[in-house]
Amino acid sequence: MDIRPNSAYTLPGMDAYESDRMDMVRRQIAGRGLRDARLLAAFESVPRHLFVPEEYRQHAYADGPLPIGYGQTISQPYIVAFMTHLLDLTGRERVLEVGTGSGYQAAILSHLAAEIHTTEMIPELFAQAEKILSELGCANVHCHLADGSLGWTEAAPYDGILVTAAAPSAPQTLLSQLAEGGRLVLPVGDRGYQELEIWRKENGEFKYRPSLGVAFVPLRGEYGWK
Ligand code: SAM
DSSP, X not given: OOOSOOGGGGOTTSGGGHHHHHXXXXXXXXXXXXXXXXXXXXXHHSOGGGGSOGGGGGGTTSSSOEEEETTEEEOOHHHHHHHHHHHOOOSOOEEEEEOOTTSHHHHHXXXXXXXXXXXXXXXXXXXXXXXXXXXXXXXXXXXXESOGGGOOGGGOOEEEEEEOSBBSSOOHHHHTTEEEEEEXXXXXXXXXXXXXXXXXXXXXXXXXXXXXXEOOOBOOSTTSOO
16 A cells, blocks of 8 residues: 655645654654554654644654543554554555544554544544544545444444543444454553453454553443443
């Protein structure tokens, strides 16, 4: 798949952060062992600073999460990279993201998979993310204002599902929307601490393995925290 930055990525103001961005990729992502060339190229291409509120722009490439308003956050770059890496994308997949937030994770996925569907429950975040993703030319990303704990049946099944908010457990609705061989990656646990879980559908059965400890904002909606 062609992962050259598209022309919309040459927006004014982008280059001021280019060396911060390259540094982020080198130290925080490659430096921690994620060395896939397509993955690194996606993070080099996506202007993370355009996904954070103006007041945090100078911290956009720092090694941590940042507030994006409405009590929500854009995740730490390494966590975005690690979760993306767990999907093992080749460029041909259809992927569902639950929790659009700023739209940054969806923009990264747009470089690495064929078709992305992303769901968000907060109308203001949905509108902002849809606008920036469209301005950046991420034409393969489809934003939906919806309860993503129910998945997005209209485009199912998915080769990969990423949940970027903490769930009480892996929702059956999401597992049921996985294609054969597909993977669901999500943080499971309470408000303070969760473990990333990786679910894989093999021969119609679900296999599970735990991964990193993480701290995400809660998943809401029907299969989230009440
Ligand atoms: N992936 C995002 C990014 O790249 O900026 C960060 C996501 S933020 C950690 C979690 C997001 O999940 C919040 O924007 C929150 O509103 C959203 N969310 C929580 N529960 C949801 C649900 N049931 N359906 C859709 N979005 C949900």
